[in-house]
Amino acid sequence: MRVLFVVYPSHAHFWPAVPCAWALQSAGHEVRVASHARFEGSVTAAGLTPVGLGDARVDEARTRPDARAPSHPEEVLRYADALGLDAAAREHWIAYFQWLLNPISDYVRTDLPYADELIDFARDWRPDLVIWDPTFACGPVAAKVSGAAHARMLIGPDYLAWSLDRLAERRTELLAAGLSPNPQAELMAPLAEKYGMEVDDELLYGQWSIDPMPPGLVLPTSTTTLSMRYVPYNGAEPFPRWLHRRPERPRVALSLGESTRRFIKGDWGRTPKILEAVDGLDVEMIATVNAPQLEGVERIPDNVRTIEWVPLTQLMPTCSVLIHHGGLGTFGAPVAAKVPQIVCDTGETLMMQPVEVDPKMPGDGTYRVGFEFGISEDVVEKVTSWELPAKKLEATPTADYVVGRGAGLRLNHRTQSVEEIRAVILTAVEDPAIQRGAQDVFDTWLAMPSPADVVPLLERMTLEHRRG
Structure with a gap:
């Protein structure tokens, strides 16, 4: 057919x-x-x-x-009231009405x-x-x-x-x-x-x-x-030679998706904080981030390799943990490789708020209709931007699933200190119970x-x- x-x-x-x-x-x-x-x-x-x-x-x-x-928050909430939605259900509605x-x-x-x-x-x-x-x-x-x-x-x-x-x-x-x-x-x-x-x-x-x-x-x-x-697929790319060798120390990957990197500078301060947290740990980090995501990073730690892109299907089999933004595509790669996960989730509402910004100075965490780095940057008039929550659309349900199944931990860069994030990373690397949880999630996936x-x-x- x-x-x-x-x-x-x-x-x-x-x-x-x-x-x-x-x-x-x-x-x-x-x-x-x-x-x-x-x-x-x-x-x-x-x-x-x-x-x-x-x-x-x-x-x-x-x-x-x-x-x-996006629809204005007042309209979103008028619908939510008429639909009789509780707090959790309102997040589903916001995802649909204001985003999708x-x-x-x-x-x-x-x-x-x-x-x-x-x-x-x-x-x-x-x-x-x-x-x-x-x-x-x-x-x-x-x-x-x-x-x-x-x-x-x-x-x-x-x-x-x-x-x-x-x-x-x-x-x-x-x-x-x-x-x-x-x-x-x-x-x-x-x-x-x-x-x-x-x-x-x-x-x-x-x-x-x-x-x-x-x-x-x-x-x-x-x-x-x-x-x-x-079944995870992340593009067809040549296999890097450095991935042929098993790492000498536990390898922690950082992947924050390919969507928000197109229009957000600074990654809400998340990337700088995570890189600072891993500095000095007895691990090797592979951070798949681009220049806008690295905005605000003062120094790349010696145990961190930054690379703009490598397919997670190639990277995951060499890793002990993946830190990611909660997108379902990224979530699937460590599941198939039995790798524990740390999901970035601030727990805040998905609601976008309108703000006014200088079109030549995009704000950290703001979205503007018609703007993407390297594609459409010719906005010359002052336009309404939208303040995004500092998390991926699916971050909370993904984090709830991973944590609930014992396959990983949640990372909130808004509320956790560098020391607390460091402890989260070490726990995910070292705790055998989390590895067993990753195996359990894999078994569910394979079925x-x-x-x-x-x-x-x-x-x-x-x-x-x-x-x-």
């Missing part, structure tokens, strides 16, 4: 889908990967065939100055070419199955137009389906409060109407979802899901169906759901 993957042009979104695409391709199916044309090189590097959308010379949609901005609706809006726009080009390709190529990134929401429209079955490929806790369920449950209360009963449907409506369809549950949820989250990280939703083991195991299920469900 023909399978079309539709992914947001970000490694954090694409890499989790690669092992599933490989499994389908290895089973003899034709696989294509559609994304922004600038992302074609990443797709071909993974041994897959790209379908470039738009012009590779043009910045992708999120870096446009007219990209959708922004990228969802990027590729359903009818004034940009991407959705139309995807739909034209689907009409011509006639895929049997479309597997779409929940933030690339023109995917299900292309599937419906071409008659394909379609499923969402989750890359984290399913905040979208969880929130859509809450919206459906409290429709009456939302209308009474003067709020839209479904803001995601409103974003998708112009594109759906252009192709003669209504935004129904199938366009919002998919016909089913592929969920790589282990038990304990899965949010309860009304969707049909296929569980699939998250999940592999991408190859899921292929026959995808074949069967495609036959059941495709049209024509």
Whole structure:
């Protein structure tokens, strides 16, 4: 059969889908990967065939100055009140309404070419199955137009389906409060109407979802899901020679993801504090950080090697501990290598707050629509920025899972001193109970169906759901 993957042009979104695409391709199916044309090189590097959308010379949609901005906190809280959410549930809602609706809006726009080009390709190529990134929401429209079955490929806790369920449950209360009963449907409506369809549950949820989250990280939703083991893939890179040799001392890796490094200088002061904490310890640290993340670091300790990038799949087998930001892609690499984890989590709310900053002097921890280092830095007018929490979107649930399973510890650079962080690192390196916890998490991970195991299920469900 023909399978079309539709992914947001970000490694954090694409890499989790690669092992599933490989499994389908290895089973003899034709696989294509559609994304922004600038992302074609990443797709071909993974041994897959790209379908470039738009012009590779043009910045992708999120870096446009007219990209959708986050919802104001007052609006977020009005919804949370109408939905009757407690404190924990409000964090799920904030993740969806203030964070995820922004990228969802990027590729359903009818004034940009991407959705139309995807739909034209689907009409011509006639895929049997479309597997779409929940933030690339023109995917299900292309599937419906071409008659394909379609499923969402989750890359984290399913905040979208969880929130859509809450919206459906409290429709009456939302209308009474003067709020839209479904803001995601409103974003998708112009594109759906252009192709003669209504935004129904199938366009919002998919016909089913592929969920790589282990038990304990899965949010309860009304969707049909296929569980699939998250197989880590972090890009195709030459294997560094220095990784051929086992380290003489315990090796501690530091990886803070590839997303916020694009637009935040100084890493909220986290990187300087962690490097100071490791200074003088009888360990070797490999810190995969770039120049903006190193802003504020006065001296690189002698036992620290900084390198902008090395695939964690290459690095993890040589490590005793990974310190990371809590992203699910980064979380998966140490799980597969039975490596204990230290998850950076400040425990603060996910709510973004609007602030005014000088466009030529980006603040530490602020996000501006249309700005990324090295890509789109030509903001010349004073614009509203957004103060981000000093943590990754999934940091708290990831930290809760790791700590709860005894597979690692939590690091809060806001509240812990350098001495306390040093003690956390030593405990993670030396405590055999944490190593046993990492083994337990590995066993849970290994018990999940592999991408190859899921292929026959995808074949069967495609036959059941495709049209024509």
